Amino acid sequence: MQVKLEKEYPIPANMDTCWHILCDVEQLAGCMPGAEITERVDEKNYVGLVKVKVGPATAAFTGKIELLGFDEAGKSIRLMGKGADKSGSTASMDLTASVRAGATPGECVLIGTSDVIINGKFAQFGGRMMNSVSDMILQQFADNFSAKAQAVYGQANPASAQAQATAQHPPKVHKGINAFAIMWVVIKDLFSNLFGAKK
Amino acid sequence: MNSPLNDRKAALMGMGDSRLRKEDARFIQGKGNYVDDIKMPDMVYMDIVRSPVAHARIKKINKEAALAIPGVLAVLTADDLKPLKLHWMPTLAGDVQAVLADEKVHFQMQEVAVVIATERYIAADGVEAVSVEYEELTAVIDPFKALEKGAPVLREDLAGKTEGAHGKRYHHNHIFTWEAGDKAKADVAFSAAEVTVKQDMFYPRVHPCPLETCGCVASFDPVRGELTTFMTSQAPHVVRTVVSLLSGIAESKIRIVSPDIGGGFGNKVPVYPGYVCAIVASIVLGRPVKWIEDRVENISSTGFARDYHMTGELAATKAGKITGLRVNVIADHGAFDSCADPTKFPAGMFHIVSGSYDIPAAYCRVDGVYTNKAPGGVAYRCSFRVTEAVYLIERMVDVLAQDLKMDKAEIRSKNFIRKEQFPYTSAFGFEYDSGDYQGALDKVLNACDYKGLRVEQAAKRADPNSPTLMGIGLVSFTEVVGAGPSKMCDILGVGMFDSCEIRVHPTGSAIARMGTISTGQAHQTTYAQIIATELGLPSEVIQVEEGDTSTAPYGLGTYGSRSTPVAGAAIAMASRKIHAKAKKIAAHLLEVSENDLEWEIDRFKVKGQDAKFKTMKDIAWAAYNKPPAGMEPGLEAVHYYDPPNFTFPFGIYLCVVDIDKATGETKIRRFYALDDCGTRINPMIIEGQIHGGLTEGFAVAMGQQLTFDAQGNIQGNTLMDYFLPTFVETPKWETDFTVTPSPHHPIGAKGVAESPHVGSIPTFTSAVVDAFSHLGVAHMNMPHNAFRVWQQLQASGVKS
Numbered sequence: 001m002q003v004k005l006e007k008e009y010p011i012p013a014n015m016d017t018c019w020h021i022l023c024d025v026e027q028l029a030g031c032m033p034g035a036e037i038t039e040r041v042d043e044k045n046y047v048g049l050v051k052v053k054v055g056p057a058t059a060a061f062t063g064k065i066e067l068l069g070f071d072e073a074g075k076s077i078r079l080m081g082k083g084a085d086k087s088g089s090t091a092s093m094d095l096t097a098s099v100r101a102g103a104t105p106g107e108c109v110l111i112g113t114s115d116v117i118i119n120g121k122f123a124q125f126g127g128r129m130m131n132s133v134s135d136m137i138l139q140q141f142a143d144n145f146s147a148k149a150q151a152v153y154g155q156a157n158p159a160s161a162q163a164q165a166t167a168q169h170p171p172k173v174h175k176g177i178n179a180f181a182i183m184w185v186v187i188k189d190l191f192s193n194l195f196g197a198k199k
Numbered sequence: 200m201n202s203p204l205n206d207r208k209a210a211l212m213g214m215g216d217s218r219l220r221k222e223d224a225r226f227i228q229g230k231g232n233y234v235d236d237i238k239m240p241d242m243v244y245m246d247i248v249r250s251p252v253a254h255a256r257i258k259k260i261n262k263e264a265a266l267a268i269p270g271v272l273a274v275l276t277a278d279d280l281k282p283l284k285l286h287w288m289p290t291l292a293g294d295v296q297a298v299l300a301d302e303k304v305h306f307q308m309q310e311v312a313v314v315i316a317t318e319r320y321i322a323a324d325g326v327e328a329v330s331v332e333y334e335e336l337t338a339v340i341d342p343f344k345a346l347e348k349g350a351p352v353l354r355e356d357l358a359g360k361t362e363g364a365h366g367k368r369y370h371h372n373h374i375f376t377w378e379a380g381d382k383a384k385a386d387v388a389f390s391a392a393e394v395t396v397k398q399d400m401f402y403p404r405v406h407p408c409p410l411e412t413c414g415c416v417a418s419f420d421p422v423r424g425e426l427t428t429f430m431t432s433q434a435p436h437v438v439r440t441v442v443s444l445l446s447g448i449a450e451s452k453i454r455i456v457s458p459d460i461g462g463g464f465g466n467k468v469p470v471y472p473g474y475v476c477a478i479v480a481s482i483v484l485g486r487p488v489k490w491i492e493d494r495v496e497n498i499s500s501t502g503f504a505r506d507y508h509m510t511g512e513l514a515a516t517k518a519g520k521i522t523g524l525r526v527n528v529i530a531d532h533g534a535f536d537s538c539a540d541p542t543k544f545p546a547g548m549f550h551i552v553s554g555s556y557d558i559p560a561a562y563c564r565v566d567g568v569y570t571n572k573a574p575g576g577v578a579y580r581c582s583f584r585v586t587e588a589v590y591l592i593e594r595m596v597d598v599l600a601q602d603l604k605m606d607k608a609e610i611r612s613k614n615f616i617r618k619e620q621f622p623y624t625s626a627f628g629f630e631y632d633s634g635d636y637q638g639a640l641d642k643v644l645n646a647c648d649y650k651g652l653r654v655e656q657a658a659k660r661a662d663p664n665s666p667t668l669m670g671i672g673l674v675s676f677t678e679v680v681g682a683g684p685s686k687m688c689d690i691l692g693v694g695m696f697d698s699c700e701i702r703v704h705p706t707g708s709a710i711a712r713m714g715t716i717s718t719g720q721a722h723q724t725t726y727a728q729i730i731a732t733e734l735g736l737p738s739e740v741i742q743v744e745e746g747d748t749s750t751a752p753y754g755l756g757t758y759g760s761r762s763t764p765v766a767g768a769a770i771a772m773a774s775r776k777i778h779a780k781a782k783k784i785a786a787h788l789l790e791v792s793e794n795d796l797e798w799e800i801d802r803f804k805v806k807g808q809d810a811k812f813k814t815m816k817d818i819a820w821a822a823y824n825k826p827p828a829g830m831e832p833g834l835e836a837v838h839y840y841d842p843p844n845f846t847f848p849f850g851i852y853l854c855v856v857d858i859d860k861a862t863g864e865t866k867i868r869r870f871y872a873l874d875d876c877g878t879r880i881n882p883m884i885i886e887g888q889i890h891g892g893l894t895e896g897f898a899v900a901m902g903q904q905l906t907f908d909a910q911g912n913i914q915g916n917t918l919m920d921y922f923l924p925t926f927v928e929t930p931k932w933e934t935d936f937t938v939t940p941s942p943h944h945p946i947g948a949k950g951v952a953e954s955p956h957v958g959s960i961p962t963f964t965s966a967v968v969d970a971f972s973h974l975g976v977a978h979m980n981m982p983h984n985a986f987r988v989w990q991q992l993q994a995s996g997v998k999s
Binding site: 001002084086089090117118119120121123124 | 252
């Protein structure tokens with residue numbers, strides 16, 4: 001099944017900081033809940049791992065990530081990830097991510113456009129959940145990205161509001177994809193669809 | 200008849216008696232003997248590695264990790280089957296099907312490898328440990344896209360073959376073109392017509408989903424060279440022939456046993472890769488191998504039904520007399536053509552599509568297409584493709600009625616084949632045996648106060664505050680069942696006769712062995728009733744055995760409502776052979792001529808002399824004790840019945856629905872089903888069959904559908920998604936009947952189990968569409984679930 005996602009997340013850090021994280025595929029992958037880069041083949045090719053558990057379906061996707069495009073001027077990169085899991089699911093993600101300036105110099109916006117194709121058990125069981133799950137995973141990704149950016153930006157600018165805020169309330173870092181959280185999102189969505197306002 | 204005669208007749212519990220099902224004693228106590236109940240010494244277990252993707256090239260299969268698990272005995276792939284030439288197998292439709300994916304996978308959940316282990320759980324662990332490297336290819340899910348010029352080649356094994364089993368292939372993903380009727384004559388009818396209507400409709404892919412999934416226990420005895428396989432098969436004799444042809448083992452050394460079967464509905468007709476692999480594994484290991492698929496595997500990979508994209512056209516006069524019919528179908532057969540039809544009919548009996556109507560000119564064309572979906576095309580509780588045909592014609596008659604602003608009942612009356620026209624030859628060449636459609640229609644319209652319903656509907660439509668839309672569905676269907684005459688029908692060259700062997704024992708009990716196999720129809724009960732009436736022996740002492748190829752005479756099995764029309768006739772004919780011999784013995788015992796004897800319920804008596812008689816029980820003893828000089832002892836007979844024609848059961852169904860304007864929920868207020876299945880053997884069992892068929896029809900019309908996403912992932916292959924109605928959802932059924940015996944059948948019976956499925960599905964659509972007909976809606980595709988009906992409410996601007 002195919003899910004197309006277009007998301008924007010405001011990040012309380014300046015553009016340069018964000019762009020640096022974005023350019024570093026290993027750091028970027030580290031923001032993805034449950035994901036890590038296990039091998040760097042060359043500048044453009046990496047091997048990685050993502051662990052996911054949704055209800056009856058568990059998967060450990062191992063696969064390749066290829067850096068397809070890198071636009072310094074436009075502050076945009078394009079990645080293609082392809083992976084498979086042993087128990088019968090495959091996934092691919094064509095992701096374009098960029099940053100643009102925010103309202104103030106200490107803020108920017110992370111923009112992601114992706115095309116995710118999932119096959120196998122996950123697509124069979126999870127058809128109805130996929131949009132909710134993708135939303136949640138991306139939100140967690142953005143939160144992690146934001147936390148990382150704030151930490152880097154805060155270190156570089158100890159006087160900034162971010163540094164002080166971070167010191168008092170360290171941002172929540174999502175380490176793995178949590179099945180309970182996913183179920184909660186799905187249930188919440190179900191109820192908001194049932195009782196929510198008409199579209 | 201005086202009372203002692205009635206008592207004697209009642210004691211037999213023969214035809215017409217609602218005797219209780221003999222099978223139920225064991226079923227309701229959990230004492231049935233299904234394939235998964237079979238345990239053999241030294242038995243091992245098989246599980247299947249399946250493809251996660253719909254279309255891909257297999258680059259590598261890594262078995263080592265699986266083989267390293269303690270308890271895993273073997274992992275087999277296509278490469279292991281190749282030396283035996285068993286990596287591909289022939290299908291019933293003249294195509295070939297991969298037993299285990301050979302270089303390419305063609306649908307999601309396709310069998311790629313099998314793991315055999317000492318425990319079921321270890322086999323499952325082994326499956327997880329087999330890793331397969333795939334190179335994904337573009338999956339083609341839509342049959343129309345499959346036929347586009349640049350569409351990917353799905354079946355590389357058929358590259359360059361422009362001739363298939365059923366003639367020319369015009370595209371690399373095309374399987375066959377099949378035509379019936381007279382195109383030129385139909386075209387003339389259309390160009391001369393006062394009125395024409397045309398409607399596209401999609402009959403979605405559904406799955407029979409029997410409660411028991413498929414499976415087998417294969418046991419090869421290497422010392423004797425004999426293969427015994429217990430199997431969930433609706434056609435064990437055909438399976439034995441196929442296994443013999445594939446394996447080279449003599450048919451006499453193969454024993455296929457279908458034990459109790461928990462529902463078939465066509466799903467257990469094909470030969471599946473799992474059976475073949477279990478048999479091979481048993482031969483390789485020299486141990487019994489059990490394979491039982493789970494629910495997800497059953498829904499995803501075994502015989503689906505329907506998936507017909509149909510376009511119907513009717514030509515008619517302004518007065519509503521139909522003058523012509525044209526039908527075009529794109530049939531999605533999935534990755535392999537393993538459609539279960541009589542060999543010469545790739546679209547089954549689809550040409551029953553002229554229905555109950557006297558249509559002078561008709562033509563239909565079906566084009567089979569390959570896609571990246573599971574193979575199948577089985578007859579889900581219907582004779583071959585009859586459900587699709589009946590759906591089309593019944594929808595088209597409604598569409599025409601709406602176009603002409605005529606009433607549904609009136610247009611049907613105007614076009615019925617009349618009672619005096621039987622036997623009637625249709626424009627497609629079927630010879631309908633008997634029927635009284637108008638009589639049945641009148642009975643239903645009166646019973647349901649049809650006029651009153653229309654008045655109520657008009658009042659509801661006029662009332663803007665009515666919370667519901669009311670719809671009335673009406674269908675007058677004719678089925679063609681009892682395949683079939685061997686001059687027309689065969690499976691892999693074997694004529695579609697069926698058989699019965701009856702042995703009457705010295706003490707007057709009997710055993711009948713049959714070529715069919717019950718999957719829940721209660722053959723043990725009803726077959727005995729036919730013998731009871733024919734031979735005058737109580738049905739309680741008549742045993743019926745089926746399903747074991749080593750004891751039963753050869754038969755083509757149970758599907759397509761053929762058991763009563765074909766095997767039921769074989770029983771009557773075998774009984775009559777015994778009856779004829781019994782008469783000779785009776786004449787000898789009574790020392791009169793055969794001409795002086797008459798038959799009376801359970802005995803031969805000298806004409807006019809009630810006291811001079813011999814009962815069948817007396818005669819049975821004599822047959823073994825003192826037969827007439829020159830006569831062989833014993834009292835038994837075998838009959839192979841090759842039917843002279845099909846039978847044509849029919850029915851009139853009426854359904855009233857109330858659709859909630861706010862939610863789209865459809866409530867079935869009333870469903871009235873009148874069936875005419877000819878002579879009725881056991882009215883209680885008929886009623887049960889009709890309830891079951893209506894419930895499955897309700898399931899198909901209101902909720903069942905196998906959907907796929909664009910990549911070929913099957914969506915909803917669990918019972919969480921796939922709709923199986925329970926008592927909670929199932930409406931109340933009202934049943935009724937008329938009796939128009941089949942003139943060519945020995946006891947006049949026509950078959951019944953499938954009529955309610957075939958007939959009810961278009962009735963539900965007719966009712967739901969009728970609720971919207973005043974808003975200009977002529978057709979809605981199934982399933983009519985709340986969401987889809989709600990979408991129609993929105994599209995039609997209905998305010999709640």
